[in-house]
Amino acid sequence: MKIENHILSDDDVDTRYVDCPKRGGAITGPDTIIIHYTGGSTAEATADYFYSSNVQASAHLVIDRNSPLIFQLVPFDTVAWHAGRSSYTFADGSERSGFNQYSIGIELDTAGPLVKTGSGYLAWFGKSYQAEETFFGTHQHQTEPGYWHAFTEGQIGCLLEVCRLLLVTYPIKYVLGHDDISPRRKIDPGPAFPMEQFRKHLLDLDRNQDGSELASEQSGRVTAPGLNVRSGPSVRHTAVADPLQYNQAVTILEEREGWYRIRASIELECWVSSRHVELRREV
Numbered sequence: 098m099k100i101e102n103h104i105l106s107d108d109d110v111d112t113r114y115v116d117c118p119k120r121g122g123a124i125t126g127p128d129t130i131i132i133h134y135t136g137g138s139t140a141e142a143t144a145d146y147f148y149s150s151n152v153q154a155s156a157h158l159v160i161d162r163n164s165p166l167i168f169q170l171v172p173f174d175t176v177a178w179h180a181g182r183s184s185y186t187f188a189d190g191s192e193r194s195g196f197n198q199y200s201i202g203i204e205l206d207t208a209g210p211l212v213k214t215g216s217g218y219l220a221w222f223g224k225s226y227q228a229e230e231t232f233f234g235t236h237q238h239q240t241e242p243g244y245w246h247a248f249t250e251g252q253i254g255c256l257l258e259v260c261r262l263l264l265v266t267y268p269i270k271y272v273l274g275h276d277d278i279s280p281r282r283k284i285d286p287g288p289a290f291p292m293e294q295f296r297k298h299l300l301d302l303d304r305n306q307d308g309s310e311l312a313s314e315q316s317g318r319v320t321a322p323g324l325n326v327r328s329g330p331s332v333r334h335t336a337v338a339d340p341l342q343y344n345q346a347v348t349i350l351e352e353r354e355g356w357y358r359i360r361a362s363i364e365l366e367c368w369v370s371s372r373h374v375e376l377r378r379e380v
């Protein structure tokens with residue numbers, strides 16, 4: 098994955114640049130990444146909406162939920178219209194408003210809040226989802242738990258790869274949710290997004306670029322459909338999660354006699370046969 102002239106590209110992830118006219122001037126920094134969900138049916142529908150609707154809204158990226166596919170609508174050095182009225186008080190007490198000027202906006206393709214019905218879980222636009230696609234939890238600004246369309250491991254892995262690259266390319270210091278900077282207007286990305294873990298993971302990676310053990314991590318991709326993930330480096334070890342998908346991005350932490358200990362997502366570390374993982378050069 099690389100950024101050239103403020104445009105993202107990758108050999109494996111399908112990155113499509115759509116030159117969206119809804120944009121401002123030169124961005125300041127950028128020093129912040131703002132995470133959103135689309136609340137729509139597909140990433141392509143959202144990208145098309147940003148591109149062609151009359152609504153004064155856009156974003157830098159839209160990351161697909163079900164396949165390695167990213168739409169970019171605005172170059173990273175240019176203001177996109179994703180944050181709207183927004184303000185935040187940072188840990189050091191400094192305040193900021195108008196986040197579009199300083200931030201890269203990344204939209205994750207999910208349907209948002211879901212309502213449980215007799216046959217499934219219904220999105221606001223009428224599409225129904227199955228239980229295994231849902232997340233049940235309480236939003237930080239709400240008191241009652243509810244159902245949300247879950248993000249996928251592949252999608253979060255893709256986001257992580259993008260954010261790592263943004264961190265080394267731009268002076269990024271903060272990762273915030275839209276619901277952090279517009280708490281009375283917005284509920285995205287909501288409780289289904291593991292913000293604390295994601296933020297910690299990104300900052301840990303950043304810190305480790307200075308040469309501790311994680312600096313030797315390599316990234317790779319799964320080259321077989323349904324790669325088993327095990328608790329240890331042999332076929333006798335039990336499966337610890339669902340098999341990995343073809344082309345899924347992983348981080349290799351350790352190698353031992355034909356096996357890799359990998360991080361497949363921010364929540365999953367496990368062992369896989371090294372025969373079915375292809376190493377990639379780091380960015």
Ligand SMILES: [Zn+2]
Nearest residue numbers: 133134275285
């Ligand atoms: Zn948003």
